[in-house]
Amino acid sequence: MRKITRVAAGILLQPDGQFLMASRPAGKPYAGYWEFPGGKLEAGESALEALKRELQEELGINVTAATPWLCQRFDYPHALVELHFFRVTAWEGAMHSHEGQQFAWQQAGHLQVSPILPANGPILRGLSQPQLLRFTPAGLLDNEALVSQIKQYWAQSDAWFVLREPQLDADSYAALCQQITQLPRPHGGKLIAHGSLELASQLPVDGIHLSATQLMACTSRPRGFDWVGASTHDQQQLAQVQTLGLDYAVLGHVNNTASHPDEPPLGWDEFGCLLKQGWSFPCFAIGGQSVATLPLAQSYGAQGVAVLRAAWQC
Ligand SMILES: Nc1nc2c([nH]c(=O)n2[C@H]2C[C@H](O)[C@@H](COP(=O)(O)OP(=O)(O)OP(=O)(O)O)O2)c(=O)[nH]1
Numbered sequence: 001m002r003k004i005t006r007v008a009a010g011i012l013l014q015p016d017g018q019f020l021m022a023s024r025p026a027g028k029p030y031a032g033y034w035e036f037p038g039g040k041l042e043a044g045e046s047a048l049e050a051l052k053r054e055l056q057e058e059l060g061i062n063v064t065a066a067t068p069w070l071c072q073r074f075d076y077p078h079a080l081v082e083l084h085f086f087r088v089t090a091w092e093g094a095m096h097s098h099e100g101q102q103f104a105w106q107q108a109g110h111l112q113v114s115p116i117l118p119a120n121g122p123i124l125r126g127l128s129q130p131q132l133l134r135f136t137p138a139g140l141l142d143n144e145a146l147v148s149q150i151k152q153y154w155a156q157s158d159a160w161f162v163l164r165e166p167q168l169d170a171d172s173y174a175a176l177c178q179q180i181t182q183l184p185r186p187h188g189g190k191l192i193a194h195g196s197l198e199l200a201s202q203l204p205v206d207g208i209h210l211s212a213t214q215l216m217a218c219t220s221r222p223r224g225f226d227w228v229g230a231s232t233h234d235q236q237q238l239a240q241v242q243t244l245g246l247d248y249a250v251l252g253h254v255n256n257t258a259s260h261p262d263e264p265p266l267g268w269d270e271f272g273c274l275l276k277q278g279w280s281f282p283c284f285a286i287g288g289q290s291v292a293t294l295p296l297a298q299s300y301g302a303q304g305v306a307v308l309r310a311a312w313q314c
């Protein structure tokens with residue numbers, strides 16, 4: 001078996017979502033390709049320690065806030081690498097090119113540098129995802145109020161909505177979906193369908209969110225959707241998201257929630273344990289989540305939180 005080379009890389013994030021990419025210096029494999037700053041773990045080092053050392057060596061900065069994010073394995077001709085990506089949200093010191101690299105601040109979905117290291121495709125897709133995934137409140141709002149609130153969100157932001165309205169029959173769901181997709185989206189918001197795959201494949205949506213049961217019944221990634229995510233509750237379901245190459249998982253419920261009052265919550269310890277295994281897709285915490293729990297969820301390695309009632313004026 002090939003030896004695994006462990007690597008830590010940092011995604012330096014500005015408050016407006018821009019992130020830093022650097023060109024690989026001459027003399028290294030894939031010289032001139034663009035990457036996230038970082039490098040190999042040294043003996044006895046944790047990924048976070050390596051990240052801090054590498055960013056000091058390569059950029060001359062002192063990282064003061066970093067949370068684990070995605071983990072990606074990739075088999076290059078020169079090495080089998082296991083990449084540990086961190087979201088870096090605070091640092092000290094002025095950035096300098098210590099190894100002759102070029103730097104560029106980039107926006108997800110509008111990349112201006114190329115070529116990118118081949119392992120980084122899923123990472124860039126992950127960066128296009130929001131920190132809040134908003135599920136509609138399943139019948140708690142009438143259609144008019146729901147459409148009007150989505151319209152307001154989209155006028156100001158690129159919010160993502162999962163249209164979870166299981167009480168509607170297929171025709172009513174399709175009509176509501178059509179109505180929402182006709183709203184203006186100046187910032188590029190997304191609408192993700194929920195429920196029947198067959199129905200969703202006929203609707204003008206950006207993606208489909210699978211239930212855990214649908215997820216486990218799939219033998220391949222559902223076709224015809226830009227984005228495919230799934231609800232998960234355990235390691236086996238997370239592994240299925242990875243095997244199918246889906247874009248995100250929602251994991252929970254983490255805390256007690258009014259929507260599942262009879263099921264015991266996972267709790268943050270178990271949530272953190274499941275995320276620590278390192279997945280190549282972003283995970284959202286669900287269950288009792290809101291903007292207030294976002295930093296805690298991210299400290300455990302989450303992309304963000306899935307919010308249900310907390311997102312709406314019901
Ligand atoms: N830093 C970094 N490495 C990446 C990314 N994506 C990716 O596939 N890699 C691969 C390329 C390399 O095979 C490996 C990182 O090794 P490296 O050459 O940067 O290591 P290093 O900074 O410690 O450099 P050196 O001491 O070996 O000169 O991980 C990424 O986004 N950032």
Ligand SMILES: [Mg+2]
Pocket residue numbers: 037038039040058
């Ligand atoms: Mg490096």
